[in-house]
Amino acid sequence: MQSALTLLSWGPEGWLDDIFYGAYITVSLALATLPLGLLIGFFVALAKNSEEPTLRLAGNIYTTIFRGLPELLTLFLIYFGAQTGIQSLVKLIRPDAMIEVNSFVSGMVALGVVLSSYASEVFLSAFRAIPRGQYEGGYSIGLSGFQTMRLVVLPQLIRIALPGLANLWLVLLLNTALVSAIGLSDILRQAGIAARVTREPFLFFGLATLIYLGLAVISSIGVRQVERAVGRSEGTR
Amino acid sequence: MTLATTADDAMPVPKARAWTRERVAGTMLLGLWAAVFAALAAYLVAAWNPELFSRWAPAYLSGLGTTMLLVVISTLLGAILSVPVAWGRMAKNPVARFLAYCWVYFFRGTPLLAQTFLIYYGAGSFSGWLQEHGLWFFFREAWNCAILAFTLNTSAYQAEILRGAIQSVPKGQWEGAASLGLHTVQTLRKVIMPQALIVALRPYGNEVVLMIKSSAVVALITVPDLMGQTRLAFSRSFDFQTYIWAALIYLAVVEALRHGVDWIERRITRHLKR
Numbered sequence: 001m002q003s004a005l006t007l008l009s010w011g012p013e014g015w016l017d018d019i020f021y022g023a024y025i026t027v028s029l030a031l032a033t034l035p036l037g038l039l040i041g042f043f044v045a046l047a048k049n050s051e052e053p054t055l056r057l058a059g060n061i062y063t064t065i066f067r068g069l070p071e072l073l074t075l076f077l078i079y080f081g082a083q084t085g086i087q088s089l090v091k092l093i094r095p096d097a098m099i100e101v102n103s104f105v106s107g108m109v110a111l112g113v114v115l116s117s118y119a120s121e122v123f124l125s126a127f128r129a130i131p132r133g134q135y136e137g138g139y140s141i142g143l144s145g146f147q148t149m150r151l152v153v154l155p156q157l158i159r160i161a162l163p164g165l166a167n168l169w170l171v172l173l174l175n176t177a178l179v180s181a182i183g184l185s186d187i188l189r190q191a192g193i194a195a196r197v198t199r200e201p202f203l204f205f206g207l208a209t210l211i212y213l214g215l216a217v218i219s220s221i222g223v224r225q226v227e228r229a230v231g232r233s234e235g236t237r
Numbered sequence: 238m239t240l241a242t243t244a245d246d247a248m249p250v251p252k253a254r255a256w257t258r259e260r261v262a263g264t265m266l267l268g269l270w271a272a273v274f275a276a277l278a279a280y281l282v283a284a285w286n287p288e289l290f291s292r293w294a295p296a297y298l299s300g301l302g303t304t305m306l307l308v309v310i311s312t313l314l315g316a317i318l319s320v321p322v323a324w325g326r327m328a329k330n331p332v333a334r335f336l337a338y339c340w341v342y343f344f345r346g347t348p349l350l351a352q353t354f355l356i357y358y359g360a361g362s363f364s365g366w367l368q369e370h371g372l373w374f375f376f377r378e379a380w381n382c383a384i385l386a387f388t389l390n391t392s393a394y395q396a397e398i399l400r401g402a403i404q405s406v407p408k409g410q411w412e413g414a415a416s417l418g419l420h421t422v423q424t425l426r427k428v429i430m431p432q433a434l435i436v437a438l439r440p441y442g443n444e445v446v447l448m449i450k451s452s453a454v455v456a457l458i459t460v461p462d463l464m465g466q467t468r469l470a471f472s473r474s475f476d477f478q479t480y481i482w483a484a485l486i487y488l489a490v491v492e493a494l495r496h497g498v499d500w501i502e503r504r505i506t507r508h509l510k511r
Contacts, residue, residue, distance in 0.1 A: 047266070054263030061270050068491040069484055070453035072464060077480050084477045170346070177348035181457055188351055195358060202362035205355040209347045216346035 007198055008207070015194040015204065022190030023211055026176050029107055029186065033172060036112035038165070041119025048120060049127040059120065066117035072178050075110040079182045082106060107179035115172050122164035126157045159230050166223040173215055187211055277481065284478045293470045293479065300466035301486060307455065307462060308448045311384050315391035322396035327403070337396070344393035350454045352390055357382035357458045383455040387448065394444055402437035403429060435505060442498030446491055453487075463487070 010016045047059035066074065083101045090097045130153055138148030180189035191208035195201040254260070325337025344352070360367065360376035367373040375381050406429050414424040456465035467483040470476075 047263070050259055050263070052257070052259035052263045054267050055259055056263075058263055058266035058270060064492065065488065068450075068488045068495075070450040070464065070487055072453040072456070073467075073480065073484055073487060076468075077484060080471070080477060080480060174346075174348040177350045178454070180350075188348070188354065192354070192358075200362060202355070202359035205351065205359050209351045209355055212347040212351055213343065216342075 004200070004203055007194075007200060007203065015190075015198070018194060019187060019190050019204070019207060019211070022185055022187040022208075023215070025104075025184060026173075026186045027215070029104065029111070029176050029179065029184070030169075030173050032104075033108050033111045033115060033176075034169065036108065037115030037168075037172070038119055040112065040116035042123055044116060044120035045123030045127060048124050063117045063120055066113050067121075071110070071114050071175050072181065074114055075107065075178055075182060078110045078113075079103065079106040103179065103182045103184040106182060107176070107184055111172060111175055111179075114175065115168060118168055118171070119165065122161050122168065123157065125164070126161035127153075129160050130156055162227060162230060166219075166227070169223070170216060170219055173219060174212065177212070281478060281481065284476065286476070286478075289470075289474055289476060289478075293466070296461075296466045296470065297463060297482065297486065300461060300463035301490075303460065304449065304452050304462040304464075307380075307383060307387065307452050307460070308445065311387035311391055312395075312445055312448055314384070314388040315395050318388060318392035319395035319399055322392055323399040323403070326396060326400045341393045341396060344390050345397075349386065349390050349451050350457065353383060353386040353454060353458055356386045379455070379458045379460050383458065383460050387452070387455075391444065391448060394447075395441070398437050398440040398444060399433075401440070402433035405436045406432045435509075438502055438505070439498065442494065446494055449491060449494070450487070 006013055008014055008016050044059045044062055047055040048063070050056055050059075069077075079101060083099060086101065087097075087099045090099055134152055134156065135148055138152040139145075143151065176186060177188045180186050180192065183189070187208045188205075191204040195204040198204070322337050322340055325333040326341065328334050328337070356376075357379055360382065364373060364376075367376055410428055410432065411424060414428045419427065452462060453464035455462055456468055459465070461469075463483060463486060467479055470479040
């Protein structure tokens with residue numbers, strides 16, 4: 001049996017490079033999902049904050065569905081659903097074609113819709129914290145609806161929503177672990193392969209867990225930096 | 238002012254709602270949802286397969302039972318375990334505070350799936366030692382490992398809920414109880430907890446919902462919960478409706494629970510409403 005140090009070395013003998021490749025996949029998935037989820041979440045929050053009841057209902061249906069489903073099930077629904085759907089479409093043209101859906105994109109879409117349903121709630125409560133007078137002030141100095149949103153409301157909205165969004169980023173980072181179930185080579189999947197080959201499951205799953213912990217620590221340091229930067233701009237206003 | 242105009246003022250004709258841009262967009266989105274639901278219903282009707290249903294419906298039911306049992310057991314055990322952790326988070330002793338902080342940070346900062354794998358597969362690294370001490374029978378079963386992982390995980394979350402709720406009760410309540418000569422346990426039981434639990438109800442409800450949702454990951458360590466049965470049914474039949482049915486069941490359970498918590502909250506805060 002090899003020693004733990006050899007197993008954890010960088011290169012063909014050890015597994016550290018493979019697991020760090022997994023960490024790279026995990027981080028890029030989370031970073032790719034974040035803008036998607038925040039953008040959809042913002043528009044869903046706009047709909048739920050609207051005075052128009054049909055828009056509110058449409059937004060609430062979205063949140064209810066994607067907040068109520070288990071994340072793992074959402075992932076499978078999108079991964080296998082897209083596969084089945086596209087397959088049956090392609091079969092009309094070429095009956096022998098086999099379709100393989102990209103697991104990175106599936107993971108991005110699934111985690112994105114889950115993130116967006118939570119983000120829409122964070123944005124919604126931030127919208128409600130902004131007084132009506134801010135909109136009225138914007139209109140009274142001749143700004144259009146879009147300009148009022150961009151120049152008056154949005155800067156305040158981001159500041160109020162930031163703690164909630166930071167929390168969602170951590171949740172997103174943890175949820176990326178689920179994509180190992182659809183075959184994406186993230187931290188957990190690479191650790192699983194290493195554990196099976198070397199028969200050292202505790203070592204490698206322990207390492208994987210510690211890497212997630214490290215990512216969480218780095219994130220909270222980053223979040224503190226961002227919050228300080230945003231707080232400073234509030235001070236000089 | 239003539240009599241006619243006053244009558245008009247008293248009974249204004251309801252104005253027809255204008256077709257604003259928002260209303261057009263909202264109606265179109267609702268139409269889109271209606272189309273999605275109709276397509277889903279049509280798909281389920283077209284794909285209806287009595288053989289599939291009679292084969293897997295009992296499995297889904299037992300899977301739902303397994304999911305519920307897992308959530309109930311680990312939430313209750315986690316509630317017990319959360320008490321010392323919450324105490325440690327609020328303790329004056331810096332060592333206790335540090336240990337409790339590490340506990341909470343570790344279980345909230347790493348994925349539940351990784352924790353579950355670490356316990357279930359990781360125990361294999363110590364099989365010799367565990368067999369020697371007669372603990373192997375416990376770690377051999379995926380079900381026990383799932384319960385252990387979920388209990389540890391939820392204890393960290395519940396400790397934070399408990400701490401937040403206790404700290405939300407004003408300090409004056411403690412001082413008032415002390416001036417009446419109640420000791421700490423009495424104060425907690427008779428004065429602090431009744432107020433703290435009202436605050437804690439909603440977070441506890443959310444935690445149970447989160448537990449139901451995240452309990453789906455135990456399917457990946459071969460526990461036959463609702464998700465596990467669904468994966469099995471899909472891998473045998475390659476019929477996508479297996480996942481749709483699971484989604485409908487999970488949604489129904491989560492929504493029922495959410496509304497239940499709302500109802501309880503309305504009842505126990507009646508004395509606070511005016």
